[in-house]
Amino acid sequence: MSTTDSIVSSQTKQSSWRKSDTTWTLGLFGTAIGAGVLFFPIRAGFGGLIPILLMLVLAYPIAFYCHRALARLCLSGSNPSGNITETVEEHFGKTGG
Numbered sequence: 814m815s816t817t818d819s820i821v822s823s824q825t826k827q828s829s830w831r832k833s834d835t836t837w838t839l840g841l842f843g844t845a846i847g848a849g850v851l852f853f854p855i856r857a858g859f860g861g862l863i864p865i866l867l868m869l870v871l872a873y874p875i876a877f878y879c880h881r882a883l884a885r886l887c888l889s890g891s892n893p894s895g896n897i898t899e900t901v902e903e904h905f906g907k908t909g910g
Contacts, residue, residue, distance in 0.1 A: 837886065840879035 890900035901909060 833882075836878070836882040839875070840882045843875045843879035844883075 887897050890903055
């Protein structure tokens with residue numbers, strides 16, 4: 814096996830689904846939902862205090878953990894001055910995003 818063959822075979826190796834992949838997916842989903850329902854609390858306020866508190870209990874952990882995972886991803890790059898695009902490309906490859 815030549816060096817070229819080993820480089821190509823190592824680049825085509827498929828990795829299994831990890832917990833960080835799930836966290837990343839939920840983070841993107843949570844951010845998209847959060848941006849889409851910006852005015853939802855105005856309508857929810859008509860239902861009273863209990864529905865708003867229930868929404869807070871459900872929505873806060875989703876938003877917190879998603880944004881924490883996004884911050885960890887941004888800080889996990891090897892280049893300290895790199896941006897999110899470089900970091901995602903480093904972790905997932907050029908076709909990862």
